[in-house]
Amino acid sequence: MIEVNREGEVWVYAEQQAGTLRDVVLELCCKARELADRLGVSAGAVLVGAKLDGLPEQLIAHGIDHVYVTADERLGHYQTGSYAEVICHNIQKHKPQIVLYGATPLGRDLAPRVASAMRAGMTADCTDLDIKDVTEPRSKETHSNLLLQIRPAFGGNIIATIVNYDMWPQMATVREGVIAMHDPDPKRKGRVISETVPLDDTLFALKLIEEHIEPRSINLKGARVIVAGGAGVGSKANFRLIHELAGAIGGAVGASRAAVDGGYIGKEHQIGQTGTTVRPALYIAAGISGAVQHRAGMEESAKIIAINNDPESPIFSVSHYGIVGDLNQVIPMMVKTLKERGVAE
């Protein structure tokens, strides 16, 4: 662990894949900027890989002041050991007070390894972050300006706020899609600092044999409107209704896990705790009961419409508009109305 360092920067781990930054990294840059301003410190980013051209500029445009870059041919493919070593090296050298990672599969593999090596705290899967003074209940000691790490726990049934008094840095992984993004400012100035980290062969313990990346064909997070279907749709064939409504309204198609498990649609469409977190202007849930794990991924939507034939379904409790009825009748009515209005085109 490092000592409490109030001058320490607020850092983002700049996860990239094949030279492209993850969306969540840009979201985190915006958050790091905000937190750094509130703490009166700079915002930093740690960038690791082989070919990183153009990425520091992108990080700076999104609010970062200092980009710490370690580029090495051997770092072309991610593996835990070598990447963790680079981050630990940087933490020990620059003593940031906060380090944020995206709660992606890679981030959730890397961050705990770093935390263990640093003997520092780590909070997984945060949905919100804040800065506040916190009084320790036992000692009554007040710690100023701590990072509040807010996350769902217990299968999404509670929201816990976690703090780290003094075993710093304060570190968390943050879910994609929960932080509002600002527009980048290409004129922003920042500094790129090259960090050479000695890496011995034992840090490259895994050998990559084969890799298969499926390009994400859908952009749920960018969608202004999402029409999501659940088990209540009943079959893959009937899921056509969801596509039709999405088409008529100009939205993207989402799904509950039950719909994905039922083979109605691919997993990349899943909304919720183990899927994508979204907050569109309008979310339409059809034939979805509204289990906590589903709600975790959509309840921040600005407007929610639920279509469900069971008035007791929990989905209604997070909805603004509720239609108690059979989706097989309601959806065609909506499609018809929308087409008449010409909302689509």
Place this chain on the structure above:
Amino acid sequence: MPYNSIVLVKQVPDTANVTADAMKADGTVNRGALPAIFNPEDLHALEAVLELRDRFGGTVTALSMGPPKAAEVLRSCLYRGADRAILLTDRRAAASDTLATSYILAQTIKTIGDYDLVFAGRQAIDGDTAQVGPQCAEKLGIPQVTYLDQLVDVNDRVIRVRRDIGDGWEVVDATMPVLITVVESANKPRPPRVRRLQRLKRARVPAEVVAEVKKSMRDASAEQREAEVARRVDELKKQGLLIEQWDLDDVKADLSRCGLAGSPTKVFRVQSIVLTKDGYTEIPATEEGVRQMIHELVVDHSLG
């Protein structure tokens, strides 16, 4: 060649089925009101090492950290074919966060010694952190391979694993010893074997024996109870039904790294999920209702 595997298993409250009855008045969850289950992904980790043992020989040791009643998941492991089971139970380990938990588990694994593979579920459903596996690996100074969704092959000291990396998969080779975390799609866990269940259902850790004696001999003196515990423990041991129970001293744990003291992260506040929208507008399932709703959405710019 035979491999010795250790599998980390956890008993968890069934968080997927939280009902209103399980919520306390202050909005926190009453763990006691929820059924305790075998953490789902850990069952897949167990299955993976049992399959390896069945194919190549070696041993499977199931390790759990928790209160005495967590022995139940260890019995489940034994029913399915684990060779050995160890419960790390110690009040001083209470309130450990993932860093302290992984320290204690790593100390326990070092005490077991002689292992080729450590397997664990990707994450436990009560915390969903997925941190304990990687943190254990770091403390053991061995590589980690997370999110195994297919164990492709084992060849001498090299294990080939397909990992689910979210937007695709990758196949990697790792040299033992290595720690591997497993997701649900990895395999289909076997059910308990009836013969083993019948024989092993009476298996106990000493702490359970103490509790049972306390209950059945309410009026006896402390000495009488102690003697009865010793007798029962001895009897279980003879029958091969005693599950090993270790405490922090047995694994030479530095107490400043365990429990609350060893946990950097502290819970500052807990709130129950309050369903935020207070009431919704009910739309009749008619063309007129739908038309009116869509009109409102267009007017307030949710649409169009």
